[in-house]
Amino acid sequence: MKVLAYDEAFAASLHKLPVLSDPKELKLGVVIGIPGPKQAVLVHVALTPPLEKPTDKLDQWVAQHAKQVSRMLPGGVDVLGVVALCSPDVFEKQKSLVKQALSSVHKTLAKTHQLQDYPQRVLLHIDPNSFKLSSRLIDSSNFSGNGFPQDAKQVKNCTNFTVLESFLPLHFLGHISDEVVGQSLQKQLASTLKFIEDAVSSGDVLIEGQEITPEATLSSFSSENEGELRVQFAVRQIKPQPCGAIPLTTCGATVSIRGGFQVRAIVQSKATSEEAINAIKQDAVRNLRSRCGMHCEDLLVIEDEQRDPSMTHELPKRIFLRRSHCPSTVPFCDFVFHGDDPNDSLQAFLEILGLEVKPEYIERNSEKAPRGDIQDARDAAQVEEMVEDIICEGAKQLQKDPSNIIKLGLACSVAVLAMLVAYILLVRH
Incomplete structure (x- = not known):
């Protein structure tokens, strides 16, 4: 990622950043983009909301913001690093604090499903007066170091993306051991989701119904489909292992997962099929984890429901922003619980991503409420x-x-x- 590319629309959006009330003020946020071996594409910067309490630690606050942002990203898009909005003098004085936030963000996101392990993170500085961008790549093994300069420049047509879309149905019966059944609901679900994640990660993916080689590019497909491709998952059935091959454990509970969910990813138009497959698989795993995590967080205040073994849990559904109203045409998303108004997400888009969204910008029917069983x-x-x-x-x-x-x-x-x-x-x- 020696080059950090951005388009004309992103350069224009810099003028909409909030004006600093104090010349000595420092605002931190996260850098959102699409990674690449030689060039990363910068699609958006989201400034972190103000601290709720004076006692809150800034680096941990930025890290939690990065985690919330990662939930709202389609596949192929990651939080690449941290952005600092301040004068050059303030940036030099506060650089250690910015690097500390970058370190916390890296540690927090390491627990999520990213496209790569990110041996280097982006440290981006924006001058609020000249809107000049300067970027460095900081080694993830040594955040106190100076890292290497990264060329941040405007590149024409760098955001000509291809959208991958799919629907992944689920019908799964899992078993929870006696050891896990006494733990929190989130750990119980995590033990079950691992089987699904492994099946998705090892399964095959068809693009427009065709199986293509990893080296093939998407150019031939996207030219015929106006930058949108349909993807189908071919998940292999898990074969039972011989009785003596795995240790036997007593079953404390069973969990049945039924339904389906939308999967979307963004890749560069000249991406290979391998890059596209990795992006769509990332979204499948990441957004399923996000739903379960949000559901468990919502139940923290309802302890009885967490312990009820017969309870039916409805995971939140996913809504997307229409590409025509998104920065760099990246379809950011949010999750809403069934029965809630999708308009409730307007505040989340504003607070977490800094996007002013109108109700008509939202795709309301991407997913439907559960029915049937x-x-x-x-x-x-x-x-x-x-x-x-x-x-x-x-x-x-x-x-x-x-x-x-x-x-x-x-x-x-x-x-x-x-x-x-x-x-x-x-x-x-």
Whole structure:
């Protein structure tokens, strides 16, 4: 990544960066782009929101912001490093602080699914007065070092991207060991998702229904499809191993995953099929992890639901920005829970990415709410809860007055009848 390329639209967007109220002020953020062996393409810089508390550490705050940003990226796009918006004098004085933030960002993102391990990270400085860009590549093994200069320059047509789209259906039954079942919901899901991630990573990918060699470029496809390609996943079935090949563990729980989700990636128009496949696989794994992570974070305040073994979990759905309204035509995304208004994401796009988004900019129907078996499970759970309430109320009445045994019998009869009616309705449905 000796060159950090950007287009005319990005250069114009620099004039929309916030004006610093104090000449000594320093604003940090993250650099978003598409990596390459010789040239990385800079698509957007997202400034980190102000600290919530004066006691918060700036480097950790920027790292958490980078993690949130990574959830909103399509495949093929990563957080490349850290940007500092300040005068040259302030940058020289605060360079150690900026490098500390860069180190924290690297450590945090190492736990996510990136395109590569990033032996070097981008340290970008933007002068708010001249809008001049200067960049250096800092060695990830020595963030205190000076690194190497990186040529940040405007390159014509560097953002002529090809969009890869796919829909990945899931129908998976996993087993959770006794050792894991007592841990948090997120760790339980992680143990299950590993099988899916391994299957996706090792599976084949067809581009427009064709299997092509890793060295082949996408030029022949994209010229016919106006920069958009359909991708199909061919996931191999996991073969059972011999009984003596793997250790046997007791099963503490099972988890059934059903549904499907949208997968999208961005690659340069001259990318090879290998680069395209890596990008689309990255998005499949990363956005599935993001959904599970957000769902578990949402349940932190509802401890009972985390421990309920029979609960049906609905992961959030994904919405995309229309490419015509995105920086460098990169379809940034967000996740919303079923039943929530997609317009709620407008604030997230503004706070996390610094994008002012209007409701009409959002693709609302990329994914649909769950139906079928999930809806049936929800209805059955409601009936079960109603039956338990009836029986509990009858037991309370019997405890108060033993002569209420007849009332309890009637309550049980009503409960059985309710279960029968509900079963018939579910079958008809």
